Amino acid sequence: MKALILAAGTASRLRPLTNDTPKCLLRVGQRSLLQRSMDALIQNDIRQFVIVTGYLHEKIEQFVSQQYGDSIQVSFIHNDIFASTNNIYSLWLARPSVEGEDVLLLDSDLLYDPQIITRILAEDALNVLTLIRHPLGEEEMKVVTASSRNHAKGVTSDTILEISKTCNPDEAAGESLGIEKMCPAYSRCLYSELDKMMNQEHLENKFYELAFERLIPQGHTFSVLDVTDLFSCELDTVEDFENAKQKIPASLY
Numbered sequence: 013m014k015a016l017i018l019a020a021g022t023a024s025r026l027r028p029l030t031n032d033t034p035k036c037l038l039r040v041g042q043r044s045l046l047q048r049s050m051d052a053l054i055q056n057d058i059r060q061f062v063i064v065t066g067y068l069h070e071k072i073e074q075f076v077s078q079q080y081g082d083s084i085q086v087s088f089i090h091n092d093i094f095a096s097t098n099n100i101y102s103l104w105l106a107r108p109s110v111e112g113e114d115v116l117l118l119d120s121d122l123l124y125d126p127q128i129i130t131r132i133l134a135e136d137a138l139n140v141l142t143l144i145r146h147p148l149g150e151e152e153m154k155v156v157t158a159s160s161r162n163h164a165k166g167v168t169s170d171t172i173l174e175i176s177k178t179c180n181p182d183e184a185a186g187e188s189l190g191i192e193k194m195c196p197a198y199s200r201c202l203y204s205e206l207d208k209m210m211n212q213e214h215l216e217n218k219f220y221e222l223a224f225e226r227l228i229p230q231g232h233t234f235s236v237l238d239v240t241d242l243f244s245c246e247l248d249t250v251e252d253f254e255n256a257k258q259k260i261p262a263s264l265y
Contacts, residue, residue, distance in 0.1 A: 013060070013133070014113050015053045018220075019046065019120035020066025020094040020102045025249050034068040035247070036120035037075060040256055041265040045123055045247070046072070047079060052126035054084065056133055058116065061086045062109045064102040066094025093216075100220040104206045111203045112196045119190035123256055124244035125264060128191060131242075137235035138195035141172065141188060141224075145240045148181040151248075153188040153221055157236060160185035170236045172228060175221045185236065188221065189244055192234065201232045 023035035030038070036046035043051070050061065065072050065088055073088050080086070087109050091102045099119070116132070132140050143155055156174040160183055175188060194202065205223050209215045215222065227233065243261055247253050 013058055013116060014062055014110055015050075015058050015060065015116045015118060016062045016064070016103075016106055016110050017046070017049065017118050017120050018064050018099050018102045019072055020064050020069075020091040020097075021099070021121075022067045022095060023121070023248075026247070026253065029250060029253065030067075032068075034065075034072055037071060038247070038253065040123055040253075040260060044075070046075070046120055048126075049118060049120065049122065049124075050076075050080070050084075052124075052129045053116070054080075055126060056129045059084045062089065062106050063087070063120075064089045064091055064106055066091040066102070097216040098218055098220075100206070100218045100223065101210070101216040103220045103223075104203075104210050104216075107203050107206070110199060112200050114196060115194045115199050117192045117194060119246075121247055122190055122244065123247060123260065124189070124191075125242040125261075128189070128239045128242050128244065131239060132191060132193050132237055135193065135235065135237055138193075139198045139232075139234045140193040140237050141175075141234035142191045142237050142239050143186040144189050144244060145186040145238065148184055148187060150177065150181075152181075153177055153190075153219065154179050154181060154184035155186055155188050155236065156180070156183050157185045172224075172233045172236065174228075175225050177219070186238070186240070189239065190246065192224075198227075198232055201227055201230070205230075 023030040037044045158171045
């Protein structure tokens with residue numbers, strides 16, 4: 013299993029905190045977001061990492077080297093057009109390192125309970141998407157399942173029908189947390205789809221979930237793992253960051 017961490021963005025909404033520091037190296041409590049995530053993965057016996065960097069990439073590379081040394085295997089991939097592309101392009105750049113592999117894909121800007129990693133790895137399903145339930149608006153990456161869309165009809169299947177920011181919040185089961193487990197077959201299908209999206213359609217400025225959604229009618233999707241009971245939050249603004257410092261459980265601080 014390889015962990016693929018996407019850490020290229022500028023996080024402009026977090027300025028001035030990110031003027032001189034990449035978002036993933038911002039600290040909550042004693043550790044940065046990236047260290048917390050990597051520690052959680054290492055605790056679950058993952059030792060192979062692929063990290064896609066962009067903004068202030070030297071600082072990320074230096075931190076990982078100093079913090080972990082030779083205890084893990086790390087490949088850095090630099091997205092040199094990070095300012096004009098979205099995370100789908102960073103995912104695309106990782107193709108040579110992860111296509112056809114068991115992959116755990118993670119956004120780098122998450123603050124979460126390490127038990128989430130333990131749970132997703134323990135799932136029998138080959139492809140798993142983590143989900144959290146809370147009131148939804150326009151900004152969240154929403155997940156619509158068969159059961160959430162047809163709850164009034166008694167449908168119980170958690171088959172994913174749609175994943176996007178534009179779908180109806182009333183039909184959504186929750187928000188995609190930003191941690192997905194993919195088997196080799198799925199990763200091959202994903203990169204086949206991304207090949208079309210990047211080289212033919214030039215969709216470099218989209219969210220990678222668009223590729224997930226396009227694979228659904230082709231018969232490739234995820235099982236849903238609800239981790240609402242475990243602490244997690246995404247840090248998009250300075251206000252989010254300050255709130256996280258107050259909300260994080262003492263056991264994780």
